Amino acid sequence: MKTIILGTMTLLFSINIQAQNTNTQTATKTTTSTVKDSDGLHKTVKKEVSNEVQKIELGQEKANTINIPTINSPISVTTTTKITNPDGSTRTVDVDRSSYYESNGNKYRLALDASGYVLTYGNSKPALLRKTSTNSYIFRSEKKTAIGYFDTNGDLIVEIYDDKSDKVTIEKYRVIK
Numbered sequence: 001m002k003t004i005i006l007g008t009m010t011l012l013f014s015i016n017i018q019a020q021n022t023n024t025q026t027a028t029k030t031t032t033s034t035v036k037d038s039d040g041l042h043k044t045v046k047k048e049v050s051n052e053v054q055k056i057e058l059g060q061e062k063a064n065t066i067n068i069p070t071i072n073s074p075i076s077v078t079t080t081t082k083i084t085n086p087d088g089s090t091r092t093v094d095v096d097r098s099s100y101y102e103s104n105g106n107k108y109r110l111a112l113d114a115s116g117y118v119l120t121y122g123n124s125k126p127a128l129l130r131k132t133s134t135n136s137y138i139f140r141s142e143k144k145t146a147i148g149y150f151d152t153n154g155d156l157i158v159e160i161y162d163d164k165s166d167k168v169t170i171e172k173y174r175v176i177k
Contacts, residue, residue: 025052042086046112048096050079085114101156101173108173110156119156119173 031046053076059069081093093112101108101119108121110129116137117129127141129148139148139158146160156173 023054023056026050027052044086044114045084047082047084048079049082050077052077081112083112083114087114089114097150097154097156099154100176102176103171103173107176110173 027050029048029050031048033044033046035042035044055073057071057073059071061068079095081096082090083093084090096112097117098111101110106121108119110117110119112118113128115128116131119127119129119139119141125142127139129137129139131137136147136149139146144160146158148156148158151157154175156175158171158173160169160171161167162169
Protein backbone atom coordinates (compact mmCIF):
# COMPACT_ATOMS: atom_id res chain seq x y z
CA MET A 1 0.00 0.00 0.00
CA LYS A 2 2.86 2.31 0.87
CA THR A 3 4.49 1.77 -2.53
CA ILE A 4 1.25 2.49 -4.38
CA ILE A 5 0.84 5.82 -2.57
CA LEU A 6 4.50 6.75 -3.13
CA GLY A 7 4.30 5.72 -6.78
CA THR A 8 1.15 7.79 -7.32
CA MET A 9 2.67 10.82 -5.59
CA THR A 10 5.85 10.52 -7.67
CA LEU A 11 3.80 10.35 -10.86
CA LEU A 12 1.68 13.37 -9.94
CA PHE A 13 4.66 15.52 -9.01
CA SER A 14 6.67 14.55 -12.10
CA ILE A 15 3.90 15.71 -14.46
CA ASN A 16 4.44 19.34 -13.43
CA ILE A 17 8.16 19.13 -14.11
CA GLN A 18 7.70 18.95 -17.92
CA ALA A 19 9.14 22.04 -19.61
CA GLN A 20 7.38 24.07 -22.27
CA ASN A 21 9.46 24.29 -25.44
CA THR A 22 7.27 26.56 -27.60
CA ASN A 23 5.71 29.98 -27.27
CA THR A 24 2.33 30.27 -29.04
CA GLN A 25 0.17 33.32 -29.68
CA THR A 26 -3.17 33.35 -31.49
CA ALA A 27 -4.98 36.38 -32.92
CA THR A 28 -8.44 36.40 -34.49
CA LYS A 29 -9.78 39.13 -36.80
CA THR A 30 -13.43 39.04 -37.89
CA THR A 31 -14.75 41.17 -40.75
CA THR A 32 -18.44 41.32 -41.61
CA SER A 33 -19.62 42.78 -44.90
CA THR A 34 -23.22 43.31 -45.89
CA VAL A 35 -24.30 43.77 -49.51
CA LYS A 36 -27.77 45.05 -50.41
CA ASP A 37 -29.20 44.14 -53.80
CA SER A 38 -32.60 43.39 -55.34
CA ASP A 39 -32.78 40.08 -53.41
CA GLY A 40 -32.25 41.80 -50.05
CA LEU A 41 -29.31 41.94 -47.63
CA HIS A 42 -26.47 39.41 -47.94
CA LYS A 43 -24.08 39.09 -45.01
CA THR A 44 -20.61 37.56 -45.45
CA VAL A 45 -18.38 36.90 -42.44
CA LYS A 46 -14.61 36.58 -42.89
CA LYS A 47 -12.74 35.17 -39.88
CA GLU A 48 -8.94 35.29 -40.02
CA VAL A 49 -7.03 33.25 -37.43
CA SER A 50 -3.28 33.89 -37.15
CA ASN A 51 -1.06 31.54 -35.11
CA GLU A 52 2.49 32.51 -34.19
CA VAL A 53 4.68 29.70 -32.87
CA GLN A 54 8.23 30.22 -31.66
CA LYS A 55 10.36 27.37 -30.41
CA ILE A 56 12.30 28.22 -27.28
CA GLU A 57 15.98 27.50 -27.75
CA LEU A 58 18.63 27.61 -25.06
CA GLY A 59 22.06 29.20 -25.43
CA GLN A 60 25.37 28.12 -23.94
CA GLU A 61 25.52 27.42 -20.24
CA LYS A 62 27.78 29.86 -18.43
CA ALA A 63 30.09 28.67 -15.70
CA ASN A 64 29.07 29.30 -12.08
CA THR A 65 25.51 30.36 -13.00
CA ILE A 66 22.16 28.70 -12.43
CA ASN A 67 20.22 30.13 -15.36
CA ILE A 68 20.75 29.30 -19.03
CA PRO A 69 19.97 32.16 -21.42
CA THR A 70 17.49 31.77 -24.29
CA ILE A 71 18.39 32.72 -27.86
CA ASN A 72 16.18 34.22 -30.53
CA SER A 73 14.63 31.66 -32.87
CA PRO A 74 12.47 32.14 -35.95
CA ILE A 75 8.72 32.65 -35.56
CA SER A 76 6.46 30.48 -37.70
CA VAL A 77 3.23 32.29 -38.66
CA THR A 78 0.25 30.43 -40.13
CA THR A 79 -2.92 32.24 -41.16
CA THR A 80 -6.20 30.57 -41.96
CA THR A 81 -9.20 32.45 -43.32
CA LYS A 82 -12.72 31.03 -42.98
CA ILE A 83 -15.48 32.64 -44.99
CA THR A 84 -19.15 32.15 -44.14
CA ASN A 85 -21.30 32.90 -47.19
CA PRO A 86 -24.82 34.37 -47.08
CA ASP A 87 -26.28 30.89 -47.71
CA GLY A 88 -24.56 29.58 -44.55
CA SER A 89 -21.85 27.54 -46.29
CA THR A 90 -18.29 27.91 -45.01
CA ARG A 91 -15.03 27.59 -46.91
CA THR A 92 -11.40 27.88 -45.83
CA VAL A 93 -8.78 29.91 -47.69
CA ASP A 94 -5.11 29.27 -46.89
CA VAL A 95 -3.78 32.55 -48.30
CA ASP A 96 -6.07 35.53 -48.84
CA ARG A 97 -4.90 37.29 -52.02
CA SER A 98 -7.44 40.14 -51.75
CA SER A 99 -5.70 43.36 -52.72
CA TYR A 100 -5.36 45.94 -55.46
CA TYR A 101 -3.53 44.98 -58.66
CA GLU A 102 -2.18 47.02 -61.59
CA SER A 103 -1.99 45.99 -65.25
CA ASN A 104 -1.43 48.21 -68.32
CA GLY A 105 -1.88 51.35 -66.20
CA ASN A 106 -5.29 50.24 -64.88
CA LYS A 107 -6.03 49.56 -61.21
CA TYR A 108 -8.00 46.38 -60.41
CA ARG A 109 -9.50 45.17 -57.14
CA LEU A 110 -9.35 41.45 -56.28
CA ALA A 111 -11.78 40.44 -53.53
CA LEU A 112 -13.03 37.17 -52.06
CA ASP A 113 -16.54 36.06 -52.93
CA ALA A 114 -18.64 32.98 -52.17
CA SER A 115 -16.79 30.66 -54.60
CA GLY A 116 -13.38 32.21 -55.21
CA TYR A 117 -12.34 35.72 -56.18
CA VAL A 118 -13.83 38.61 -58.14
CA LEU A 119 -11.58 40.96 -60.15
CA THR A 120 -13.22 44.35 -60.74
CA TYR A 121 -12.22 47.40 -62.74
CA GLY A 122 -14.38 50.51 -62.61
CA ASN A 123 -17.98 49.88 -63.68
CA SER A 124 -17.19 46.97 -66.03
CA LYS A 125 -18.55 43.48 -65.44
CA PRO A 126 -16.29 41.68 -62.94
CA ALA A 127 -14.05 38.77 -63.91
CA LEU A 128 -14.36 35.60 -61.85
CA LEU A 129 -11.53 33.43 -60.55
CA ARG A 130 -12.42 29.89 -59.48
CA LYS A 131 -9.88 27.59 -57.82
CA THR A 132 -8.94 24.31 -59.51
CA SER A 133 -7.41 21.17 -58.02
CA THR A 134 -3.97 22.10 -59.42
CA ASN A 135 -3.60 25.26 -57.28
CA SER A 136 -4.46 27.50 -60.23
CA TYR A 137 -7.60 29.42 -61.11
CA ILE A 138 -10.04 29.50 -63.99
CA PHE A 139 -10.20 33.14 -65.07
CA ARG A 140 -13.56 34.03 -66.67
CA SER A 141 -14.29 37.52 -67.93
CA GLU A 142 -16.76 38.96 -70.42
CA LYS A 143 -14.45 38.36 -73.39
CA LYS A 144 -12.15 35.50 -72.38
CA THR A 145 -11.66 32.32 -70.40
CA ALA A 146 -8.10 31.59 -69.25
CA ILE A 147 -5.92 30.00 -66.58
CA GLY A 148 -4.55 32.17 -63.77
CA TYR A 149 -2.14 31.62 -60.91
CA PHE A 150 -0.16 33.63 -58.36
CA ASP A 151 3.63 33.78 -58.64
CA THR A 152 6.09 33.96 -55.73
CA ASN A 153 5.77 37.77 -55.60
CA GLY A 154 1.99 37.55 -55.18
CA ASP A 155 1.30 38.84 -58.70
CA LEU A 156 -1.63 37.36 -60.66
CA ILE A 157 -0.51 35.75 -63.92
CA VAL A 158 -3.23 35.01 -66.51
CA GLU A 159 -2.41 32.78 -69.50
CA ILE A 160 -4.82 33.22 -72.42
CA TYR A 161 -5.04 30.86 -75.39
CA ASP A 162 -5.78 32.45 -78.78
CA ASP A 163 -7.55 30.11 -81.25
CA LYS A 164 -6.64 32.12 -84.33
CA SER A 165 -2.89 32.35 -83.79
CA ASP A 166 -2.53 29.11 -81.77
CA LYS A 167 -0.46 31.03 -79.18
CA VAL A 168 -0.63 31.65 -75.46
CA THR A 169 -0.38 35.24 -74.28
CA ILE A 170 0.41 36.21 -70.71
CA GLU A 171 -1.17 39.10 -68.79
CA LYS A 172 0.45 40.09 -65.50
CA TYR A 173 -1.44 41.89 -62.74
CA ARG A 174 1.12 43.31 -60.29
CA VAL A 175 0.06 43.49 -56.67
CA ILE A 176 0.08 47.04 -55.26
CA LYS A 177 1.74 47.00 -51.85
